[in-house]
Amino acid sequence: MDMIPNRFNQQAVIALEDIQLQTALDRGTGNADSRRRDTMAELDDPYALRMQGRGARLRGLADLPDLLEQAERRILASGGHVLWAADAAEANQHVLDICRRHNLKRGVKSKSMVTEEIGLLPFLKPYGIEMVETDLGEYIVQISGSHPSHIIMPVMHMTKEQVRDLFMEKLGMPYTDEASGMTAWARQTLRDEYLQADFGMSGGNFIIAETGTVVTVTNEGNGRLCTTVPPVHIAMVGIEKVIPTWEDFACLLQLLTRSATGQRLSVYVNAVNGPARGDEPDGPQTFYLILVDNGRSDIYASDYAEALACIRCGACLNVCPVYQNIGGHAYGSTYPGPIGAVITPLLKGKASARYLPFASSLCGACKEACPVEINLPDMLLHLRRDLQAEQEPLWQIAMKAYGFGMSHPLLYEIGGKFASLGTNAIAGMQGGDHINNLPSVLAGWTDTRDFPAFGGESFRDWWRKNRQ
Ligand code: SF4
Structure with a gap:
């Protein structure tokens, strides 16, 4: 499956026709959102916690360069290695170099959006380096040859029945309708992978600067196995994930788990500072942290810097009426939904994701759900403005002419009269008081709705007649 954001319109139409996808989305987004609402409602003052979390993220961003250097110093002092990657190519190359240096051929990986963003697994494959996804959702995505369709629930696009059929075909699982049976089969299949792996790879939900700690928040235990069993651990994290203190983390953790999966706390919280120390029985002998920029510095320097405060909880996806109807693949990006519609054009270049900022009704549900x-x-609206300004000079001329007309009363009145005459004439030719077939570039409007003809009498005419 190709991930191409500029095919959004075609992909959305296909998604709307997919009955199984519609069933999966209906179940998945509805359940996730109601769990989020329930657990947030348990808090005495959810808004206060959200504001505290927002403050933590914004403080982290304000001091980002210093905090990253602080985290680096702490990790180096703990015996770890820190590598910086300006873009996807450099991040991929770092992993390849590490694999060559330590002769690593087979890895196990826990969930990480940034490795998906840079295309790490397909990059490593031709070099004979294989990595197995161990998060259950990511594992299903990997064996189905697809891509994650949700930030938190990678197989939001699949029904339980589709997963059963996939496991029967690819893993030889006997027939079962029980999700617990399918999970057990996958777990048993994956168990050996941890023991045979040369290296483990993880992402990181946060980096805590004051101690130089990479924290991962998981439910399946796979993250802990990936980061402790193999002899080498490589963590790859976006540079925006650094926060100042553990106190900030305590607040953000509550917001993350409640907003992402509707849990008060996730089952596992892993904190890694570096390789295992001499007296520690578990843990890798070698630890690398790769800090990935890949466009984040440009966002940091732009009007959209606040988008970097995202804690990747996925709540905005679950409440978005667009995502609820088309799922994640239609966005053609690692990051779907409202946050994806903002950061994909910023990370990949606006021209390569020009339709995504328009994939929103601007209803505001995403902002209301966002824990930070x-x-x-507002960002979607501003991106639309930027895109129009950058890409469509004709549109700009039309908007300037419209603005000129709207700010000159005589022109506005004359324009209104012509519009009334014109639209009524066309509607009359089409046999009614609505236009249902506009020509050329205007056809997009009437493809999906009518265009009512203007009223015969304008408000100004009515006012002149009746104000006495
Ligand atoms: S934008 Fe907000 S709601 Fe959406 S994933 Fe990020 S933190 Fe969660």
Whole structure:
């Protein structure tokens, strides 16, 4: 499956026709959102916690360069290695170099969006380096040859029945309708992978600067196995994930788990500072942290810097009426939904994801659900403005002419009269008081809705007649 954001319109139409996808989305987004609402409602003052979390993220961003250097110093002092990657190519190359240096051929990997973003697994494959996804959702995605369709629930696009059929075909699982049976089969298949792996790979939900700690928040235990069993651990994290203190983490953890999966706390919280020390029985002998920029510095320097405060909880996806109807693949990006519609054009270049900022009704549900109150609707609106300004000079001329007309009363009145005459004439030719078939570039409007003809009498005419 190709991931191409500019095919959004075609992919959305296909998604709307897919009955199984619609069933999966209906179940998945509805359940996730109601669990989030329930657990957030348990808090005495959810808004206060959200504001505290937002403050933690914004403080982290304000001091980002210093905090990253602080985290680096702490990790180096703990015996770890820190590598910086300006872009996807450099990040991939770092992993390849590490694998060559330590003769690593087979890895196990826990969930990480940034490795998906840079295309790490397909990059390593031709060099004979294989990596097995161990998060259950990511594992299903990997064996189905697909891509994750949700930030938190990678197989949001699949029904339980589709997963059963896939496991029967690819893993030789006997027939079962029980999700627990399918999970047990996958777990048994994966168990050997940890023991045979040369290296483990992880992402990181946060980096805590004061101690130089990479924290991962998981439910399946796979993250802990990936980061402790193999002799080498490589963590790859986006540079925006650094936060100042453990106190900030305590707040953000509550927001993350409640917003992502509707849990008060996830089952596992892993904290890694470096390789195992001499007296520690578990843990890798070698630890690398790769800090990935890949466009984040450009966002940091732009009007959209607040988008970097995202804690990747996925709540905005679950409440978005667009995502609820088309799922994640239609966005053609690692990051779907409202946050994806904002950061994909910023990370990949606006021209290569020009339709995504328009994939929103601007209803505001995403901002309301966001635990750190990122103003996604405003950003989407501003991106639309930027895109129009950059890409469509004709549109700009039309908008300037419209603005000129709207700010000159005589022109506005004359324009209104012509519009009334014109639209009524066309509607009359089409046999009614609505236009249902506009020509050329205007056809997009009437493809999906009517265009009512203007009223015969304008408000100004009515006012002149009746104000006495
Ligand atoms: S933008 Fe907000 S709601 Fe959406 S994933 Fe990020 S933190 Fe969660």
